[in-house]
Amino acid sequence: MAKSKMVYRTKHANRIKRTPGDQVVQVLIYLIIAFCAIVTVLPFIYVVAGSFATERELTERAFFLFPKEISLNAYQYIFKTGDALRGLRNSILVTVVGTMINMFFSCTLAYPLSRKYFKGRNFFTNMVIVTMLFSGGMVPSYILIAQILHLTNTYWALWLPGAINAFNMIIIKNYFQGIPQELEEAARMDGCNDLFIFWKIILPVSKPVLASISLFYAVTHWNSYFNAMMYINDRDMEVIQIVLRRIIFLTTSLTTDSTFDWGAFGTPPEKAVKMATTVVATVPILIVYPFIQKYFTKGVMVGSVKG
Amino acid sequence: MTKTKTAARSSTRKKPVNGTWKHALQSHKWLYILIIPGVAYMIVFNFLPMLGLVMAFQDFSPYNGDSAIDALIHSPFVGLDVFKKFFTGPDFWRLLKNTLSISIASLIFYFPMPIILALLLNEIRCSWYKRVSQTLVYIPHFISMVIVASLTYQLFNTSDGYIYHLLQQVMGKNAPDFLSDSGLFVPLILGQNIWKETGYGTIIFLAALAGVDVELYEAARVDGAGRWKQMWHITLPAIKATIVIMLILKVGQILNTGYEQIYLMQNSMNRTVSDVFDTYIYTKGIEGGQYSLSTAAGLFKSLVGMIMVIGANKLAKLFGESGLY
Numbered sequence: 184m185a186k187s188k189m190v191y192r193t194k195h196a197n198r199i200k201r202t203p204g205d206q207v208v209q210v211l212i213y214l215i216i217a218f219c220a221i222v223t224v225l226p227f228i229y230v231v232a233g234s235f236a237t238e239r240e241l242t243e244r245a246f247f248l249f250p251k252e253i254s255l256n257a258y259q260y261i262f263k264t265g266d267a268l269r270g271l272r273n274s275i276l277v278t279v280v281g282t283m284i285n286m287f288f289s290c291t292l293a294y295p296l297s298r299k300y301f302k303g304r305n306f307f308t309n310m311v312i313v314t315m316l317f318s319g320g321m322v323p324s325y326i327l328i329a330q331i332l333h334l335t336n337t338y339w340a341l342w343l344p345g346a347i348n349a350f351n352m353i354i355i356k357n358y359f360q361g362i363p364q365e366l367e368e369a370a371r372m373d374g375c376n377d378l379f380i381f382w383k384i385i386l387p388v389s390k391p392v393l394a395s396i397s398l399f400y401a402v403t404h405w406n407s408y409f410n411a412m413m414y415i416n417d418r419d420m421e422v423i424q425i426v427l428r429r430i431i432f433l434t435t436s437l438t439t440d441s442t443f444d445w446g447a448f449g450t451p452p453e454k455a456v457k458m459a460t461t462v463v464a465t466v467p468i469l470i471v472y473p474f475i476q477k478y479f480t481k482g483v484m485v486g487s488v489k490g
Numbered sequence: 491m492t493k494t495k496t497a498a499r500s501s502t503r504k505k506p507v508n509g510t511w512k513h514a515l516q517s518h519k520w521l522y523i524l525i526i527p528g529v530a531y532m533i534v535f536n537f538l539p540m541l542g543l544v545m546a547f548q549d550f551s552p553y554n555g556d557s558a559i560d561a562l563i564h565s566p567f568v569g570l571d572v573f574k575k576f577f578t579g580p581d582f583w584r585l586l587k588n589t590l591s592i593s594i595a596s597l598i599f600y601f602p603m604p605i606i607l608a609l610l611l612n613e614i615r616c617s618w619y620k621r622v623s624q625t626l627v628y629i630p631h632f633i634s635m636v637i638v639a640s641l642t643y644q645l646f647n648t649s650d651g652y653i654y655h656l657l658q659q660v661m662g663k664n665a666p667d668f669l670s671d672s673g674l675f676v677p678l679i680l681g682q683n684i685w686k687e688t689g690y691g692t693i694i695f696l697a698a699l700a701g702v703d704v705e706l707y708e709a710a711r712v713d714g715a716g717r718w719k720q721m722w723h724i725t726l727p728a729i730k731a732t733i734v735i736m737l738i739l740k741v742g743q744i745l746n747t748g749y750e751q752i753y754l755m756q757n758s759m760n761r762t763v764s765d766v767f768d769t770y771i772y773t774k775g776i777e778g779g780q781y782s783l784s785t786a787a788g789l790f791k792s793l794v795g796m797i798m799v800i801g802a803n804k805l806a807k808l809f810g811e812s813g814l815y
């Protein structure tokens with residue numbers, strides 16, 4: 184659809200002549216867009232390049248997008264010392280289990296709400312809307328999680344509080360609503376119950392939306408910092424964002440905290456390690472990014488929120 | 491909305507629903523079992539904290555009882571005293587000033603950015619160029635605030651930050667130190683937001699632009715309308731409603747500067763300007779244990795947000811826009 188429009192537009196744009204001034208503006212627009220794209224990616228390239236450079240090159244050359252001499256010291260450091268590797272492991276655990284919990288709660292709530300014959304549907308939908316409009320705020324939630332449920336220093340404090348994101352749940356609900364009735368009715372003729380229909384019919388045909396919402400939840404878990412800071416004090420349970428923040432902002436932690444033998448490297452490649460830790464925390468997002476993009480550009484996200 | 495209504499009507503016509511709850515529970519037992527986890531979640535994690543708002547009207551202390559719930563029951567009610575203390579206290583006006591300077595600056599400088607970028611992207615005819623640049627500018631939205639903060643630190647710090655180094659070559663000793671100069675805190679926060687969210691923010695406007703009939707542009711061009719006239723008379727009207735909705739939402743967020751970003755960029759040098767309601771609630775409430783005071787601050791913040799949304803919506807309707815609801 185969009186593509187055919189594009190072709191159509193180009194053809195006609197060529198037919199109606201542009202004035203020279205107009206062409207200058209057009210070139211300018213292309214340049215501005217290119218500038219925006221470059222400004223967006225340059226910091227990432229800079230950090231990736233720096234993470235592979237030797238410490239000497241990092242102090243001698245101010246800026247480069249490709250190191251003269253490739254060094255893996257920073258990554259060796261990361262993967263031999265505890266902090267960043269443990270942070271990565273913990274983040275993977277938090278993300279994987281957390282996303283499964285998100286999807287369980289979101290789908291089981293979305294399904295009944297998506298059925299027109301579900302008595303009480305309006306009541307429960309309004310309940311969701313109230314949670315979207317108003318919240319108790321940070322302090323009551325903190326007291327609940329830390330002092331009433333005693334979830335401090337467990338990952339439940341990261342998994343449970345955000346288990347349902349109302350916006351994501353509504354996107355799933357709208358998708359369920361859009362599935363043709365006939366599929367369900369056929370199964371009902373055969374005497375299947377609601378659980379069977381949900382599990383064997385609705386969920387399998389909803390794979391695209393389930394995949395995209397899972398990715399959104401996963402990205403949120405991977406990126407979450409503040410909750411981890413509030414609820415997790417145990418150093419062995421730190422997630423990667425906490426480790427990254429410590430390595431970047433508290434410079435001294437590198438040499439004093441590790442039990443790593445520096446004999447092999449001489450001095451700690453401090454700047455490169457900072458960059459490499461940034462890269463390691465970013466790469467998982469960049470790996471899933473193409474999959475996420477596939478869905479949100481399709482309009483799954485934007486279009487369905489309105490309904 | 492209307493679609494769901496008609497669909498609901500047609501389904502009731504096909505299969506007359508037996509009105510009793512007993513029947514509903516019997517025939518759709520599994521639906522009621524499936525909804526239990528979600529409803530339990532909302533009760534515990536959304537509605538219980540709302541009950542916790544009574545702390546704002548109490549002189550709450552966790553030591554007033556054996557458990558937090560017990561303490562909540564036994565803490566004395568003090569009416570609006572906590573609010574009085576909050577509004578007349580030494581922090582209120584400073585917090586208000588800092589919060590408003592960030593959010594108003596963001597309304598002026600950040601808010602138009604996605605609109606401008608969307609308009610520019612809309613002018614791009616070469617489809618691969620458009621696709622590639624869109625792909626690139628969306629990326630930072632998915633990056634964590636910690637990574638944004640660490641990229642900022644690595645580029646702007648005064649010892650080996652590359653951008654600082656560049657600025658030093660141009661401006662010499664006057665090179666701006668974004669990380670600790672309190673006068674540059676608001677530009678720093680804005681710059682981060684613009685870098686992170688401008689690209690992703692274009693999606694909603696581009697979606698609105700995709701619905702514009704290309705023949706309108708054709709007709710305008712035949713009538714001799716140039717690029718600016720086309721933008722003014724076709725493109726902008728097409729996204730006006732979306733702009734208004736986004737503006738209402740943004741106005742509702744006027745006291746919500748977010749705590750994560752500001753907390754990450756805050757340091758002892760810029761604290762005079764970087765203390766906002768959100769960070770205050772965290773430091774006073776969770777680090778400092780002044781539960782009643784910070785709950786009152788939070789309640790004030792969300793009430794103002796609600797009032798602003800309702801007000802902005804009314805205003806939009808006065809000007810003939812459809813608004814949020």
